[in-house]
Amino acid sequence: MMGLTRRQFLGALGGATAGLALPRTTRAAQKGTLGYPESFGVLCDLSLCVGCRRCEQACNEANDLPAPDQAFDDPTVLQHLRRTTESAYTVVNTYPQANAPAVHRKLQCNHCQEPACASACPVGAFTKTREGAVIYNPDLCIGCRYCMVACPFGIPAYEYHDPLTPRVRKCTLCHERILAGKRPACVEACPMEALVFGKRTELLERARNRIAAKPENYLHHVYGEHEVGGTNWLYLSPVPFDQVGLPTNLGEEPLCAKTGGFLSFIPVVIALWPAFLGGTWLFKRHNERQGQQPKEGA
Amino acid sequence: MRTIQLSLIGTLLAALLVAAFLIAAVGSLLPPTVPAIEAGKLILGSSHEGERPAVLFDHDAHTKALGNAPCDSCHHRDAAGVPQVVEQPLAEESVAPSLAETHGKCMTCHEDRLSENLSAGPTTACGDCHSLANNALGKDARDLFFDRHRHAQHEAVLQPELGRSSCASCHHRYDDQRKALYEAPGKESSCRECHEEASTPTVRGLRQAVHQNCVTCHLQRLGLQKKSGPVDCAGCHSSTTPRDWTTVPRLLRGQPEVATIHTMSSAMAAVGFNHAAHESREGTCRVCHHDTLERCVVCHALGKGRDLQTVKLATAHHTPRDPRSCVGCHELEKQEPACRGCHDRPLQELPTTSCGLCHDGGPGVTEVSSDESAPTTSSSRTGALLAAFQDLSSDALPETLRLDLLAAEYEPSIFPHRKIIQTLLQKLEASSLAQHFHPELATLCSGCHHHQQPSQALHYARCAACHGQDDEDRRPGLLGALHQQCLGCHQRMNLGHTGCEDCHRRRPQQDEVR
Numbered sequence: 001m002m003g004l005t006r007r008q009f010l011g012a013l014g015g016a017t018a019g020l021a022l023p024r025t026t027r028a029a030q031k032g033t034l035g036y037p038e039s040f041g042v043l044c045d046l047s048l049c050v051g052c053r054r055c056e057q058a059c060n061e062a063n064d065l066p067a068p069d070q071a072f073d074d075p076t077v078l079q080h081l082r083r084t085t086e087s088a089y090t091v092v093n094t095y096p097q098a099n100a101p102a103v104h105r106k107l108q109c110n111h112c113q114e115p116a117c118a119s120a121c122p123v124g125a126f127t128k129t130r131e132g133a134v135i136y137n138p139d140l141c142i143g144c145r146y147c148m149v150a151c152p153f154g155i156p157a158y159e160y161h162d163p164l165t166p167r168v169r170k171c172t173l174c175h176e177r178i179l180a181g182k183r184p185a186c187v188e189a190c191p192m193e194a195l196v197f198g199k200r201t202e203l204l205e206r207a208r209n210r211i212a213a214k215p216e217n218y219l220h221h222v223y224g225e226h227e228v229g230g231t232n233w234l235y236l237s238p239v240p241f242d243q244v245g246l247p248t249n250l251g252e253e254p255l256c257a258k259t260g261g262f263l264s265f266i267p268v269v270i271a272l273w274p275a276f277l278g279g280t281w282l283f284k285r286h287n288e289r290q291g292q293q294p295k296e297g298a
Numbered sequence: 299m300r301t302i303q304l305s306l307i308g309t310l311l312a313a314l315l316v317a318a319f320l321i322a323a324v325g326s327l328l329p330p331t332v333p334a335i336e337a338g339k340l341i342l343g344s345s346h347e348g349e350r351p352a353v354l355f356d357h358d359a360h361t362k363a364l365g366n367a368p369c370d371s372c373h374h375r376d377a378a379g380v381p382q383v384v385e386q387p388l389a390e391e392s393v394a395p396s397l398a399e400t401h402g403k404c405m406t407c408h409e410d411r412l413s414e415n416l417s418a419g420p421t422t423a424c425g426d427c428h429s430l431a432n433n434a435l436g437k438d439a440r441d442l443f444f445d446r447h448r449h450a451q452h453e454a455v456l457q458p459e460l461g462r463s464s465c466a467s468c469h470h471r472y473d474d475q476r477k478a479l480y481e482a483p484g485k486e487s488s489c490r491e492c493h494e495e496a497s498t499p500t501v502r503g504l505r506q507a508v509h510q511n512c513v514t515c516h517l518q519r520l521g522l523q524k525k526s527g528p529v530d531c532a533g534c535h536s537s538t539t540p541r542d543w544t545t546v547p548r549l550l551r552g553q554p555e556v557a558t559i560h561t562m563s564s565a566m567a568a569v570g571f572n573h574a575a576h577e578s579r580e581g582t583c584r585v586c587h588h589d590t591l592e593r594c595v596v597c598h599a600l601g602k603g604r605d606l607q608t609v610k611l612a613t614a615h616h617t618p619r620d621p622r623s624c625v626g627c628h629e630l631e632k633q634e635p636a637c638r639g640c641h642d643r644p645l646q647e648l649p650t651t652s653c654g655l656c657h658d659g660g661p662g663v664t665e666v667s668s669d670e671s672a673p674t675t676s677s678s679r680t681g682a683l684l685a686a687f688q689d690l691s692s693d694a695l696p697e698t699l700r701l702d703l704l705a706a707e708y709e710p711s712i713f714p715h716r717k718i719i720q721t722l723l724q725k726l727e728a729s730s731l732a733q734h735f736h737p738e739l740a741t742l743c744s745g746c747h748h749h750q751q752p753s754q755a756l757h758y759a760r761c762a763a764c765h766g767q768d769d770e771d772r773r774p775g776l777l778g779a780l781h782q783q784c785l786g787c788h789q790r791m792n793l794g795h796t797g798c799e800d801c802h803r804r805r806p807q808q809d810e811v812r
Contacts, residue, residue, distance in 0.1 A: 073804070192781045
């Protein structure tokens with residue numbers, strides 16, 4: 001019973017601190033200080049994707065991943081919904097639509113501007129780079145897989161088959177290629193140019209231009225502009241985003257802002273609480289001694 | 299510890315129960331699927347709603363069961379002896395009959411028939427009749443479409459009997475002074491011109507009027523052993539299948555073959571509107587004419603825009619989103635897969651280059667004035683296009699193009715340039731509308747060679763002249779442009795062949811690697 005009370009107390013304390021910290025974060029988000037302004041991203045136009053899976057193939061080759069169970073030109077793969085795995089950093093899914101042609105969507109890490117995986121990682125194995133990619137350092141990883149729980153898009157995968165050095169695996173936005181001045185492998189492979197690589201700010205403008213040029217073609221919303229504080233992967237779609245498997249209930253606040261206040265208070269509590277308790281104990285002992293002194297003196 | 303575990307299990311169980319209840323509750327709140335009301339059945343509203351739902355009344359089953367003279371069993375006759383059909387058919391006055399009256403009529407009959415060992419409706423349980431839950435009231439999808447085919451059927455029977463005056467069997471006008479109907483040959487119009495939805499003291503509502511006229515006439519003719527129409531609901535209120543209207547005789551009422559539509563501005567020539575050609579496309583005049591068969595300009599004043607009373611003529615004819623306007627109807631036609639390859643999106647604004655295709659000066663200027671000239675013109679148009687196409691040398695129009703952008707993985711794709719144009723020309727031949735609006739070969743070419751003015755000389759830049767290696771804003775790179783163009787067209791025109799290997803075969807050595 002004792003433990004429960006302490007937990008409640010700490011919870012209340014944390015909640016109060018988070019309440020104090022939250023307004024500050026929201027203001028920051030409104031000012032648009034999230035992410036790196038010069039970072040790169042990819043605009044994915046779902047109205048153009050034909051589901052040819054060349055992006056999957058290019059990703060597989062660029063990352064030296066094992067050969068897939070079914071060949072990349074086997075269209076039957078699209079008959080069921082898939083998710084990213086440790087050997088496929090990107091997969092294309094087909095979402096059938098009522099009274100409209102099916103829409104294909106490529107799944108991969110969206111490279112959040114304020115990545116939840118990075119904020120959840122206790123050892124800082126994830127880094128949001130200046131170029132926009134969220135990359136992973138297996139040397140730091142302790143295998144807790146908090147990142148997999150934290151990701152709102154369910155992207156990171158784990159090498160469960162490897163008992164000794166399992167790693168978390170996900171799209172790297174081809175960070176090495178970007179540093180070398182090249183485009184991500186999937187973008188380069190897309191024959192429909194459904195994927196466009198560029199500065200995130202410019203991509204947003206292009207996305208808006210496309211909507212303005214063919215307003216009847218698109219839902220008037222760029223997914224990823226604001227979702228979870230913005231992502232470096234942006235989407236244009238002819239149908240509502242929840243019909244192509246993108247969550248629409250994430251809000252515009254970075255997910256780390258929901259926990260950051262509480263978590264940042266923990267070190268303070270850890271540092272100050274023993275001092276406070278120790279001080280109280282000292283004070284109490286001092287008082288007790290003072291109370292005893294006259295007795296001794298008498 | 300034990301208590302905590304137990305309470306945890308308890309909480310989980312409670313949560314499960316609550317979830318199950320919630321799911322059940324949400325399920326029951328979802329709207330039930332609404333059944334469509336079949337022809338031959340009527341919804342009789344319940345005057346005691348809240349207690350009992352409405353009745354789905356099977357009119358045709360009753361007509362069938364009641365034998366030779368079924369109407370009088372239920373329908374009242376008005377002063378002139380015509381059975382009341384629509385409004386308060388059961389009552390003598392035009393007030394709603396009381397509960398006792400309706401129930402008396404139905405239940406007495408049901409009970410009588412039951413005692414006579416005849417087929418009878420329910421006699422005891424209220425819910426046997428009042429079975430239609432209110433939220434299940436489907437849309438009454440029984441609109442009757444009295445199209446040119448039906449009109450021709452009536453003409454074929456009545457004209458031999460009555461000659462020219464057969465029109466007056468149905469068509470009439472009302473003289474306000476004499477308070478009487480009179481025949482007005484040559485002024486026939488749609489029933490809706492006078493008969494509105496609801497009855498007025500002098501003019502019966504549309505439903506009332508047509509039911510009384512049609513059903514009474516059909517019954518009378520049946521009595522006289524003459525060829526007659528249906529007397530059950532489903533006989534008339536059945537869905538009509540789309541048919542080839544060109545084979546149905548025209549409704550002749552003195553309309554011009556080619557009408558001249560004048561414009562207000564001297565800068566814009568009049569339109570020679572081929573009325574006959576448009577008639578042959580549609581099942582009824584009301585597709586363009588609203589309730590009257592007057593000329594457009596009688597209601598739509600010359601000019602552009604709209605005021606409080608009317609939409610002006612130019613606007614009425616040029617609104618892309620209104621299927622009743624010329625442009626709007628043509629837009630609808632362009633939804634056909636054959637057209638969608640090039641016409642992939644709704645018209646944003648009127649093109650200024652094609653005004654002359656309609657505004658050709660009128661019948662005095664064009665040669666499209668006599669009956670047989672219309673078909674010859676369009677076929678000669680396609681003929682001219684075909685001739686122009688065949689005259690093109692392979693220098694001007696390459697037979698095929700070799701596309702090898704993905705040479706590492708795929709063998710080159712052979713683009714059948716000439717065959718594609720030939721296919722488009724074949725599709726053009728099937729539509730007189732398309733022929734009219736594609737007077738030159740260059741118009742067809744500009745479907746793919748976009749952003750280049752259609753040129754008489756047919757000199758077009760290659761795709762790579764504009765589409766570079768990489769994508770630029772609003773302009774895809776060459777790889778993207780080709781795939782978007784080819785695949786987009788194949789998808790929109792339902793042409794199939796949208797797989798990678800339909801255009802370029804995978805190189806064998808690549809297969810070995812993968």
